[in-house]
Amino acid sequence: MKDMTIQASSTQERNYKVLDSLSVGIRVEENPYSLPPESIFGVAARNNPKRSFLFVSKLIGKHIPVLPHIPLITGFLLASRIAELMGLATNKSKINEAANVLSSGTNCDFQSPAYQFPGKALFIGFAETATALGHAVFNNFTGNVNFLHTTRENLTGTQDTLYFTEDHCHAPDQRCLISDTSVVADNDLLVLIDDEITTGNTCLNIIRTLQKRYPQKRYAILTILDWRSAEAITRYGHFEEELGIKISVLSLLKGCFWHQGESPVINIPSMTIKKDIPFVTTVHEKMRYEVDTISEGGQPASYLGYTGRFGVDVSDTNQTLAEAQRIGLKLSQMRKGKKTLCLGTGEFMYIPFLIANYMGENVLVQSTTRSPVHLHNREDYAVKHSIAFEDPFRPGIKNFIYNIPPNCYEEVFVFWERQVKPDQVAPFVQSLKELGIEHIVFVTFCN
Template sequence: MTVPDGTAVWPGAWVTSRLGVRLVDGERPVGAGLASMVGLAVRRNPRRAHLLVSAVLGKHVPTDPRLVYGSGLLLGELVRARLSDEVTSVPPGSLEDALAGVPGAAAALRDALREPRPHVDAIVLGYAETATALGHSVADALGGAYYLHSTRRPVRGFAAYGGFEEEHSHATSHLLLPSDPAALDRDVPVVLVDDELSTGQTVLNTIEALHALRPRGHYVLAALVDLRGESDRARVDELAARLGTRIDAVSLAAGRVELPGDVLEKGTRIVTQLSAGSSAAGGGRAFGVARIALDWPDGVPDGGRHGFRPEHRAALEKDLPRMADAVAAELGDGASRVLVLGFEELMYAPLRLAEALADASPGLDVRYSTTTRSPVLAVDDPGYAIRTRLAFPAHDDPADGPGERYAYNVAPAAGRPPFDRIVYVVDDVGDTQGLTDGLLARLRALAPVVVATVPSHGSDR
């Protein structure tokens, strides 16, 4: 098969052959199979050996931003159909063509789904850090339903509405910090959005916590891939019966992951053996760093950390072309392959900027991904999803203390063309000397860098 970066090897073959991890297809609600939606990598985590690496999320793999946004809108259409008890009409083969890299397919998928839709009165919650932009895209597909994502960043002046635990994660504390708690205290459907449903325990914890604060009649679980088994699905039904509510689930693909009994031992052994050479280094060069003023629209939050309303979306849509033009002007002559890199939870703003840049500059090959807290082994092999790794110190004074952060598949890999420009989109809280000394020093060893800073909603800067 052909994957979005143009290679003809499934980026999970390496892990399958060494760990014995196997993907088994289930339902294909929009035609795409599980293996076309994800690759595999090895975690640096003693509790879970494998990582599903999404081909459409734009977190670990630089991806056409129109494919990322179109996939989120497509998931939102499935949610819309479930909320209205209607059958959704998805153009046949549209996602499959986009995943296969058919020219123009990603933009066509996005264009078919971004037409204005009637407003759906719902609350959409996305999970940090991975699904912050995905949840936002689902809310966009619902006509701009109220959106909030969880956060691992406490913010002064915002009281926590609630919290929940993502039990398998390397960083488990989540907070809900709405600027208007009343926006959550409504008996309207709640849509919980994550990149994958493995056991579903995280969403069950969330529903229990939310329902105890404000009972609601309908919840929808939305994920790019659904890997739950029969017992996991039974727990959802049991919770719905106990709470007296309805809980539905939708996904773009479904199936299961089969793991051998010794997968943790094998994974730990591989990480130990290969860690020494898995972090990419620069070649001694130092390209320039330029900064641009995006002139972010007044009153529009940088994302959904404290809530995002339909009027915010309308204002952002109006100004996206102008901001993309400012980025394009700074790239200069000779740019051909551009990465727009977001900052951990700050995924939606860089995604939409990357999408607008790709639309405005058809001669550019624009890709989008973000930095992450997630520690993953890098192996430069076409059958492995995480080819290169940049490691750098956290640069936003995180509440849980200093730590290492990562940017994957940004440095060149064998057989892949390098990026000749990198645009780093960061909020003002993360735009620190630590950024300059850490990540920017790593990036400018690869290509000229443009830094675009957006004002963090609620910050004092």
């Protein structure tokens, strides 16, 4: 296959030759902080009949490893868009500093200022890619604000569960768990956060669901990439009129895309299990806020309350940071290598990324994902390497971790929200060892 070429023009159009059989073009229409598109995303092919490619974020730590502060700074820039919407004072020098960090991808000691929200607000991050992004946005506000993230976990308990679908996704079923109905009542603004919107239908699905049970006055949709067509934007206007609400859509980059060709069918690697499982160090950490519920299969299970799956407010923020610092400094003493990867799992991203911030230098973060992506080992292609393994809690559901090259890291810290034994994910552990990773640590939290 030929190399992917990127061509730019004065009209902010760019063409990406992804594979010989697939090319993608984009037109940038709005770029409020002048972020270079190549610093925001790459492009890769995927096996999905609804869209044969994906924009692979370089900011959220999902498919591509990033420095721990990158998702947090991205959250600050998105929070600044909300601040601008609400007429709050913003620090332009801080915004420029944040934009420069994202543009260069460099390390820094960035301290983001907090915005005092005027009124009451609820922030909701979409699973699985935007759980950490949504939390990072919320973390930049003080006042009467709350945060939830949606989940694909099939949990039952005392909470009210809202169901909706993510139409374009390979795993479309989503849930929003309302443990305290006061957080969805009398909000001046409800903010939905995702890394990308294409048609925007997912946001409309959850807004329609919310309006039936917990009507809101005003919504904002916050996203890194806004690819809605003119037709989709018109549909939003009709939707506002139908429900009698106001919806603002804010992004770091707005534009449109087109593509030619299709991606090849993805052959997912088999998961062979050898007899010998490499040695794994396991560290079990307790955090103060846990939620007891019933997991899929009807078994009792505990989850971390600090993640936001069941809701958090600003009073939880300082405690979360303190716990992350305590655990991060402890794990830093366990490091044996100079190049370390801290790996979140599925929806469990924000807390691992916070912890990694306190683990010293030469640390990168990313997370596992359920998204199957076509691999191509070429320098400018977004997804080159893959490990496949079965979800330890959901038999038959494959998970992937991308872009771990051979002999890149000396050690990996894997963060599991609930306890996982190495033999439950043996192919994953074996694959890490085969990539030259000598020191493997599982960090677990809940039973």
